[in-house]
Amino acid sequence: MTPISLVRDVLDQQLVARDGVRIGKVDDIVLTVRGEGPPELAGIECGGIAPARRLEWPLRGLLIWMSRRWGVRHGEPFRIPWHLVRDIGPDVDVDIAHEDTPAWTWERRVLDHVIGRIPGA
Numbered sequence: 001m002t003p004i005s006l007v008r009d010v011l012d013q014q015l016v017a018r019d020g021v022r023i024g025k026v027d028d029i030v031l032t033v034r035g036e037g038p039p040e041l042a043g044i045e046c047g048g049i050a051p052a053r054r055l056e057w058p059l060r061g062l063l064i065w066m067s068r069r070w071g072v073r074h075g076e077p078f079r080i081p082w083h084l085v086r087d088i089g090p091d092v093d094v095d096i097a098h099e100d101t102p103a104w105t106w107e108r109r110v111l112d113h114v115i116g117r118i119p120g121a
Contacts, residue, residue: 004088014091015046021098045077078102
């Protein structure tokens with residue numbers, strides 16, 4: 001197994017569902033700590049609320065409000081278990097269908113309601 005740097009190779013990379021649809025970006029990395037041993041890689045998170053936790057107010061508050069307002073998992077990020085990550089290259093390929101992810105819904109809503117309203121977008 002080739003070692004990877006989670007921050008460099010995974011965080012903020014494009015997520016691609018098994019059907020080839022881009023479903024967002026990797027917004028967070030989830031580790032599980034059990035006892036005294038080293039942390040275990042549990043999964044990745046995506047969705048509007050995940051990157052908001054890294055920001056300062058008022059931008060964090062705006063993203064949290066948007067996430068709750070648009071009904072994307074009631075303000076919770078979507079977690080993809082690490083065992084569903086198929087490949088890490090230029091993109092992070094995951095073994096889920098895009099229709100099964102609220103992350104894709106978030107991306108569509110941001111595109112339609114925010115990016116799509118910017119002149120020239």
